[in-house]
Amino acid sequence: MTEPNVLLVFPRFVANSFWSMTAACELWGAKASCPPLGLITVAALLPQTWNFRLVDRNAEELTDADLAWADVVMTGGMLPQRDDTLRLMKRIHAAGKPVVVGGPDPMACPEVYAAADFRVLGEAEGLIDAFVDAWVSGARSGTFEAPSGSADITRAPIPRFDLIDFSHYLYVGVQFSRGCPFTCEFCDIIEIYGRVPRPKTNEQMIAELQRLYDMGYRGHVDFVDDNLIGNKKALKRFLPVLAAWQKEREWPFAFSTEASLNLSDDPELLALMKACNFFVVFVGIESPDTETLVSAQKKQNTRRDIAASVHRIYGAGMFVVAGFIVGFDTEAGSVAEEMIACVRETSIPVAMVGLLTALPATQMRRRLEAEGRMLPDPEEIPPDHCFGGLNFVPRRPAVDILRDYREIIRTIFSPEEFFARALHVGLALDRPTYWIRIYPRLLLRDLRLLGRLIWTMTVKQPEMRRLFWKTSLTTLRKNPRAFEFVCFQMVMYLHLRPFSKTVIAALDARIAELVANGEPKSLAAE
Numbered sequence: 074m075t076e077p078n079v080l081l082v083f084p085r086f087v088a089n090s091f092w093s094m095t096a097a098c099e100l101w102g103a104k105a106s107c108p109p110l111g112l113i114t115v116a117a118l119l120p121q122t123w124n125f126r127l128v129d130r131n132a133e134e135l136t137d138a139d140l141a142w143a144d145v146v147m148t149g150g151m152l153p154q155r156d157d158t159l160r161l162m163k164r165i166h167a168a169g170k171p172v173v174v175g176g177p178d179p180m181a182c183p184e185v186y187a188a189a190d191f192r193v194l195g196e197a198e199g200l201i202d203a204f205v206d207a208w209v210s211g212a213r214s215g216t217f218e219a220p221s222g223s224a225d226i227t228r229a230p231i232p233r234f235d236l237i238d239f240s241h242y243l244y245v246g247v248q249f250s251r252g253c254p255f256t257c258e259f260c261d262i263i264e265i266y267g268r269v270p271r272p273k274t275n276e277q278m279i280a281e282l283q284r285l286y287d288m289g290y291r292g293h294v295d296f297v298d299d300n301l302i303g304n305k306k307a308l309k310r311f312l313p314v315l316a317a318w319q320k321e322r323e324w325p326f327a328f329s330t331e332a333s334l335n336l337s338d339d340p341e342l343l344a345l346m347k348a349c350n351f352f353v354v355f356v357g358i359e360s361p362d363t364e365t366l367v368s369a370q371k372k373q374n375t376r377r378d379i380a381a382s383v384h385r386i387y388g389a390g391m392f393v394v395a396g397f398i399v400g401f402d403t404e405a406g407s408v409a410e411e412m413i414a415c416v417r418e419t420s421i422p423v424a425m426v427g428l429l430t431a432l433p434a435t436q437m438r439r440r441l442e443a444e445g446r447m448l449p450d451p452e453e454i455p456p457d458h459c460f461g462g463l464n465f466v467p468r469r470p471a472v473d474i475l476r477d478y479r480e481i482i483r484t485i486f487s488p489e490e491f492f493a494r495a496l497h498v499g500l501a502l503d504r505p506t507y508w509i510r511i512y513p514r515l516l517l518r519d520l521r522l523l524g525r526l527i528w529t530m531t532v533k534q535p536e537m538r539r540l541f542w543k544t545s546l547t548t549l550r551k552n553p554r555a556f557e558f559v560c561f562q563m564v565m566y567l568h569l570r571p572f573s574k575t576v577i578a579a580l581d582a583r584i585a586e587l588v589a590n591g592e593p594k595s596l597a598a599e
Contacts, residue, residue: 076123077208080143080170081116081236083109083129084150084157089575090456091425094243096567100525101243102518104132108237110246110297111176111197115147117230118201127236130157140168145208149176149193152432155185155454162188171213173204180265181434183216195219196251196266198228222252222267227274231284244293244329247281249273249311253300255333256370256436257357259398262299264434270303275314282318286325291515296330301354302342303333312345324350331355335373337382343389347505352558354386355394361415365403370436380418387420387501392558395421398458399478400429402468409480416485420497422562423569426481428462428474441465459576472587479580486566486573492540495562499548502555519557526564 086093094106109129116125126142128135140146146165148158155178165172166188175193179186183194190213193200199219207215232247239245250272253262285294302308319326328351336342336354346354358379359371366374383393397412416424431438431447441447446466455461459482467474484490530541541563548559 076120077144078124078126078142079116079119080139080146081109081112081125081127082135082139082146082148082161082165083112083127083131084148084154084161085130086151087153087156087454087456089572090153091427091459091569091572092457094565094568096571097564098243100529100564100567101522102240103243104241105129106243107246107295108242109150110232110248111150112147113232113234113236114229115175115197115201116233116236118197120205125233125236127233129237129241130161132238132241135161135164137168140165140170143170145171145173147173147175149174149179149186151176152178152181152454153456154178159185162186177261177265178433181261181432190214192216195221196224196226198226199224221265222269222271224251224271226251226271227277229273229277231277231281234284234288234290239288239290244295245285245290246295246297247278247285248297249278249301250298250304250307253303253333255300255373258368258370258437258440259429259432259435261432261435264436266299270300270307272304272307272311275311278311279314279318282315282326286322291325292327294326294328296328299331301330301332302336302339305339305342309342309345312342312349316345316348319350326350327352329353329355333373334358334377334379334382337385338377343385347390347503350505351391352504353394353561354391355396356383356386357396358415358419359396359398360401360408361411362403362408365401368403369401379415383419383421384501387498388503390502390504392498392502392562393419393421394423395419395425397424397426397481398429399426399481400463400467400474404469404474406469407473407477409477409484412477412481413484416481417490417494420494420501422491422494422498423565424485426478426485427458428478429467430458430462431465459572460579472584475580475584475587479577479584482573482576482580486569488537488540488570491566491569492537492544492563495559495566496544496547498562499544499555499559500552502552502558504552504554504558506554522564523560526560526567529567530563 098104112127126139128139148161150158162172171190173191173193174186174189179192180194183192186192191204193204194216195218200217203217250270251266252268252270254268254270256263328349330351332354334356358374359369360366361379363375386393399408431441448464463471463474531538544559548556
């Protein structure tokens, strides 16, 4: 029996989302933000005598020749990839090939993927052997399930980084742990991966990074953990090892990650992350209102000065990207002014503000279904919470929520507001003083990027010329070590500015529709 040809296909994300960063990719010369870590990990878990080919539809086209080559096609992903995954399944079946689906969305909504030949509903480390045994025995359909958070990720091998083309991407991802100890009502992470954060061993992580290093990769590496500090004890064992590894190799990587805001309470942890060369962290702030945070079960953000917490992270050399949400039941009136003030006080340039969404497989979704407040699911999945939020009947008039949301987006993404926050971060960011080796290939790439950024913000978009030069020159004069990271944020703004205009136009249309139809549907109207 010949070894099977396994085609791994990563579905397209819905276009024009907050996170697509299209303009940033174009400026950088990349085709997508990051490669599919899940699929290349699955490839590493499968028998290595099998033959593999990866197609990331966010970076390249899936051809008929790819399908003709395959004996089996593996696909799946997150909710914003659902539409393309379902289209892919039809195309794969039309080509006469069996399809295997897995990933977070099939785990949360298995019924949506009933047409798949195989469904892997859980983390691959706990299920892949059962699938392999079934395939080898001749089975060509089946469902394999495992409880949430049950996989032993110390079994996870080094991902098959050799299957990806680094030049297609802005950065590469690795994963230290899965799971989160908190209980945020609107979050699906704890439902999919559990509340007990499970880390890899130090040896595993260093082996993954060494593989990237040996392959010649240099630059941005993202720890894709949903909360890197979920298991602080394990992380504090790992970070000194990582810092020593980085220093021995003259700092080949700069790291980003996601963590809860209580990171700012731990000076030791902040110092360790700074020593490893972490430069950005995403945090979920959600709301400055304590009652809202308590109601949403995000108590880790209460009993604290949010702005002071964020500025402590700046002091550790990391700038902050943050998530905010509008539409909670506890919003008694307009929240626009308070949220805008919070964004200003924290000086977070890249503030991802979304409408509250009841995701599948969340405590919030189950509560709203029990209360009879869920609205019908749309025929096509919206690109993100900016467009697809309020998929339930809110407590206050929906039109008021949308007007608040519109005012927040309009204000925080105006050029004056954004550049003021970027400059503040440029002056506050305490980047490490250690010498970072200059890699000729990366230096040339970064110089090209800087040239394109200058051209775009001074020639193509002259209305931003004054703000660009003021921010750049002031940072270079007063805190030059932060200049690269201020540029990073300005590159992101090339996407965020037109994206915010698209969101505002969509909001205007929805508001006009609600007004035209009379009293907006809400519990307040009943």
